[in-house]
Amino acid sequence: MELALKEAYRGIARGDGGPFGAVVVRGSEVIASGHNEVLKTNDPTRHAEMCAITRASKKMSSPHFSGCVIYSTTEPCVMCFAAINWAQIQQVFFGTTVRDVKRLGFNELVISNRRLNTLGGGSVALVAGFMRHECQELLDAWGRMPSHETY
Amino acid sequence: MELALKEAYRGIARGDGGPFGAVVVRGSEVIASGHNEVLKTNDPTRHAEMCAITRASKKMSSPHFSGCVIYSTTEPCVMCFAAINWAQIQQVFFGTTVRDVKRLGFNELVISNRRLNTLGGGSVALVAGFMRHECQELLDAWGRMPSHETY
Numbered sequence: 001m002e003l004a005l006k007e008a009y010r011g012i013a014r015g016d017g018g019p020f021g022a023v024v025v026r027g028s029e030v031i032a033s034g035h036n037e038v039l040k041t042n043d044p045t046r047h048a049e050m051c052a053i054t055r056a057s058k059k060m061s062s063p064h065f066s067g068c069v070i071y072s073t074t075e076p077c078v079m080c081f082a083a084i085n086w087a088q089i090q091q092v093f094f095g096t097t098v099r100d101v102k103r104l105g106f107n108e109l110v111i112s113n114r115r116l117n118t119l120g121g122g123s124v125a126l127v128a129g130f131m132r133h134e135c136q137e138l139l140d141a142w143g144r145m146p147s148h149e150t151y
Numbered sequence: 152m153e154l155a156l157k158e159a160y161r162g163i164a165r166g167d168g169g170p171f172g173a174v175v176v177r178g179s180e181v182i183a184s185g186h187n188e189v190l191k192t193n194d195p196t197r198h199a200e201m202c203a204i205t206r207a208s209k210k211m212s213s214p215h216f217s218g219c220v221i222y223s224t225t226e227p228c229v230m231c232f233a234a235i236n237w238a239q240i241q242q243v244f245f246g247t248t249v250r251d252v253k254r255l256g257f258n259e260l261v262i263s264n265r266r267l268n269t270l271g272g273g274s275v276a277l278v279a280g281f282m283r284h285e286c287q288e289l290l291d292a293w294g295r296m297p298s299h300e301t302y
Contacts, residue, residue: 043208044215044237050196057194063302064195078271079233082260086195086230086302109233109271119270120229120260151214151237 001071001093001131003033005138008048008073011035012142018106018150019142022048022072022080024056024065024089031068032056038151048072049080053087064088073135074101075128078109081116084124091125095135104139105150152222152244152282154184156289159199159224162186163293169257169301170293173199173223173231175207175216175240182219183207189302199223200231204238215239224286225252226279229260232267235275242276246286255290256301 001023008021017036024031034051038044049072056065069091070076070084075098084092092113102110111119113126142148152174159172168187175182185202189195200223207216220242221227221235226249235243243264253261262270264277293299 038214041208042211042214043205045196045201045204045208045234053196054194057192057196060193063189063193077233077237078267079230079237082228082230082233083196085260086228086258088258107237107239109236109267109273111267111271115270116229116260116262119266120262122260 001073001095001134003030004048004071004073005131005134007033007035008138009141011037011048012145014040015147016040017046018148019138020048020073022052022070024052024068024070026065026068031059031065039149044151045079047077047080049076050083053083069093071130073138074098075113078111078116081113081122081124085120085122089124091127093127093130095130095132096139097128100136100139104143104148107150152224152246152285154181155199155222155224156282156285158184158186159289160292162188162199163296165191166298167191168197169299170289171199171224173203173221175203175219175221177216177219182210182216190300195302196230198228198231200227201234204234220244222281224289225249226264229262229267232264232273232275236271236273240275242278244278244281246281246283247290248279251287251290255294255299258301
């Protein structure tokens with residue numbers, strides 16, 4: 001999660017997009033990391049988790065990322081959670097929640113990862129509130145910046 | 152939708168991935184098209200809609216695709232529908248449904264677009280069953296192929 005936070009801070013310093021970072025890990029190996037690049041690319045799919053998954057795919061021999069987990073500074077949005085489920089990533093560790101981010105003005109579908117698992121028949125294990133304090137500090141730091149667009 | 156079907160047939164002929172195509176349109180202009188490239192890339196995020204959105208983003212001046220609609224041969228999966236919502240695409244036209252595809256063995260979260268709109272507070276207009284017969288023929292054609300992996 002420290003690496004995910006570092007990615008996110010780097011992304012907001014560059015103006016690449018929102019305050020989000022993610023890292024795909026297998027055992028003790030960091031497979032790939034990413035931060036939100038939506039502003040940089042004008043591509044609404046370029047969330048931190050999606051960037052990390054796309055980068056990780058270059059090291060994989062199948063679209064199923066067996067044995068991998070992902071660390072996300074905020075609970076993955078509906079798009080990212082479904083991508084994690086497609087990738088068969090086993091577990092998500094996240095700090096702040098979809099609701100915390102909705103309050104910042106992001107225009108997202110407000111459905112928790114837990115609910116998506118239940119409704120959709122997913123089986124991704126969830127660890128909520130992981131380093132939540134540090135992840136909240138990241139959102140606060142972004143909120144204090146002069147420009148913060150919520151795409 | 153004819154172009155989306157053509158994209159999908161091209162994709163399965165090449166072995167790029169599953170039998171899915173999508174086209175982003177604004178007014179009478181085709182902005183971008185895509186087909187499933189999950190097998191080609193080992194990237195589980197490379198669904199037809201995501202490929203089309205990523206390509207479309209290169210022509211956009213913002214991550215919000217004002218005035219655009221999308222044609223998808225099958226109802227967008229949870230990931231793709233959330234991406235469409237992020238892009239503020241106004242309307243989705245689709246042929247076959249998430250349930251039709253689940254029956255083929257794809258490992259997806261089974262939640263309809265209608266339900267995602269209702270639960271998550273989305274506002275994407277839906278036109279289901281658009282050229283459904285032709286879209287079902289595409290799934291049938293893929294089902295008859297000797298190899299059809301369901302990533």
